[in-house]
Amino acid sequence: MSAKDARTFWFRDAVVYQIWPASYKDSNNDGIGDIQGIISTLDYVKSLGVNTIWLSPMYDSPQVDMGYDISDYQNVYPPYGTLQDMEELIRECLARGIKLILDLVINHTSDQHAWFQESKKNKDNPKRDWYIWRPAKYDAETGERIPPNNWRGALNQSAWTWDEATQEYYLHLFTPQQPDLNWTNDECRRTLYTDTIEFWLKKGINGFRVDTVNLYSKPMDFPDAPITDPDAKWQIGDSVFCNGPRMHEYLQEMGAIFAKYDAMTVGELPATPNVEDVIRYISAERSELSEIFQFDISILGRSAADFYATHPYTLKELKEVVERWQRFVEGTDAWPTVFLENHDLPRAISKYASDKPEHIAASGKMLALMETGLTGTLYLYQGQEIGMTNVPTTWSHEEYKDVIAINYYRDAATRSSNDPTVLKKTLEDINRQGRDNARTPMQWTAASNGGFSTDASTVPWMRANDNYTSINVAAQEDDEESVLAFYRKALAVRKQYASLLGRGEFRLLERDDQQVFKYVKIAEGGKDGDAGARAFAVLNFSDMPQEYQVPEEAGGSKARVLLGSLEDGQPGKLRAWEGRMYVYEP
Structure with missing residues (x-):
């Protein structure tokens, strides 16, 4: 049997829980999450109905970009722990039947990586060509030295930095401390x-989330x-340097390793x-990637030219992206x-539903119902299961940590020369879209800083969201109507009806309705119009009551309620931010 034929495609039934190590659980009271903290919560993670963990970068790093600037791929950032701690985490996951995937960040390294330190020594160094170095250009009119092209980096600056010692520019599509590797070498x-x-595969992990995979x-x-x-x-260069x-060719080389x-x-x-183009990357026959994150849903309401600039979007747009x-x-x-x-996105309740205190729990459960009924590998991010939200709009810019x-x-x-109106709007945009919304400490208890550290006097690396006193794991563990309880119930239902929910086919209904999102699922292997099993989800994306009927194509009056996001729901009626799922089994 070939390596390709040996693949089991186990990931298709995976429910993946992403952990951001710095903010998850601090076991030694230094204010930073760590691997031992993760190990201490594995039973909790398993209790959710999760079977896979995605651990964001834990490699040794100067932390200019929260670990996406790696200085040593085979060691661990010391505040997170040691290589031995990682080996223990792998063993403990295996013992619980949890698979573990890591971040793979190989478009670039840290400028502190030994390879780049060698590369910058001189033009004749054996590792010079491991990175992308180019001579300067010169302005025809002024004679001024300028970068090789007009590409913009992640900080709205040139994607090239001048090295005075060797008199050349090096390329970095992200920060200047993240030089791009030369894959043609x-x-x-x-x-x-x-x-x-x-x-890492030899150590027993089960795969990777591959960072910036098409660069x-x-x-x-x-x-x-x-x-x-x-x-x-400087201009956005995605259309030039993505999908080169x-x-x-490179991904098929990698795919042979992954298949093994x-x-x-x-x-x-x-x-x-x-x-x-997307299909080419994830076709099973081509054996490149298992699957991809496509970000149309996350860029709803966001300017194409400005990461933080926002504008309204409609429920119809959301429906059509999902479809x-x-x-x-x-x-x-x-x-x-x-x-x-995920770690780069605002919290879902704040973006797609309502984070008004009276609507948070209902919004979190409604979104959970929507997601657990969709086809594909399901990804949850730490704190999503308890309804964590964006940080308060009252925070000043000093609270944000993201570069x-x-x-x-x-x-x-x-x-703007510190124009107050401009700065107020800038802070509002950062609050809506900022990556730090997802990076506040995980809220475990109502104790100081959400119980992130075991010592209440510890000051965490980043301020905890102010609502940790009311939104936390401990408060929800014994509350049958909590967001946490609903996630556990919904994930159990998804597992029970895997061929219908996790692997079925999606059909959007009533796309023009701007308050209610309805969809039907056809069981795996079924067809439109046949007499097979159906599921029907109806989701109120508004703060007003709505009415509905179960369509005949989903069983009509013969369908039964499989899952309701709020207790004591009335058939045909939805309260604010309420969702319901029906199943029809002929």
Whole structure:
């Protein structure tokens, strides 16, 4: 049997729980989450109905970008623990039947990585070509030295930094402390495969979330990006440097390794809007990636040219995004993902529903019902299961820790000469879209800082969300009407009806309704119009009561309630932010 044929595709029934190590559980009272803290909560994670953990970067790092700037792929950031702690975590997950996937960050390293330190020594160094170095250009009129092209980096600056010692620029699509690797160098690429992928697979992990997976292959003539912002010196280059000429060649090399270990991969795939292009990445026959995160749902209401600029979006737009990425794999050998939150996104309740205190619990349960009825591998982010929300709008800009938010606010202050109106709007945008919303400490109890540390006097690395006294695990453990209790119930139902909910086909109903989201699920292998099992979900995305009927195509009056997000629900009526799911089994 070939390696490709040996794959079990276990990930298709996975429910994945993402852990952000810095903010999850602090076991030694230093204010930073750690691996031993994760180990201490594994029984809790398993109790949710989760069978896989995705652990965000825990590698050794200067932490310029929260661990996505890696200085040593084979060691652990000391405040998180040791390599031995990671080996213990792998063993403890295995003992509970929980699979473990890690972040794979190999588009770039930290500038403190030994490889880059060698690369920058001189132009003749053997590792010089492991990174992307280019000579300067010069302005035809002024003679001023300028970067090789107009690409914009993550901090709204040039994607190139000048190295005075060797008199060349190096490329970094993210911060200047995250130089991009040169994937055209065969030795560099082979070393990445052995030292970052196989090193951890041999230790017993089960796969990777692959960071920025379509950036590895750049056009090596480095053309300018199209000018989409005439007022900006540096331009967004996604259309130029995403999905480059050798991208699929590299992923097939990697895919052969993943297949050998029956490992799953979920790729972060920005700037890939065409379904046909996405399918190429995740076709089972091609053996590149298992699945991808497609971010149309997360960019709803967000400006294409500005990460933080926001605008209203409609429920119809949300429905159509869900429909598009539920149905794009039909008739193919590819597989979708289902998610609303991760470490880079605002909290789902705040973005898609209502975080007014009186609506938080209902909103959290309604969104849980929506997600657990969708087809694909389901991803939950720490705290989502208890209804954590965005941080309060009263926080000042000093509370934010994310490098992008800090620079965005500083740039706005500089450009506007500290205009109060501009800074107020900037802070509002950061509050709505900022990555720090997801990175506040996990809320375990009503004790100081949400019980994140065992010593109440410990000051955490980041301020806890002010609502930890009312939204926390301990308060919900014995509350049968809590968001936590509902997630456990909903995930158990999803497992029981896997062929209908997790693997069935999605059909959107009444797309123009701007208050209620309705969809039908057809059981795996079924067809439109046949007499097979059906599920019907009806979700009130408003703070006003709504009425509905179970459609005949979902069993009509013969369908029974499978799951309701609020207690004592009335048939045909939904309260604010309430959801209900029916099943029909002929």
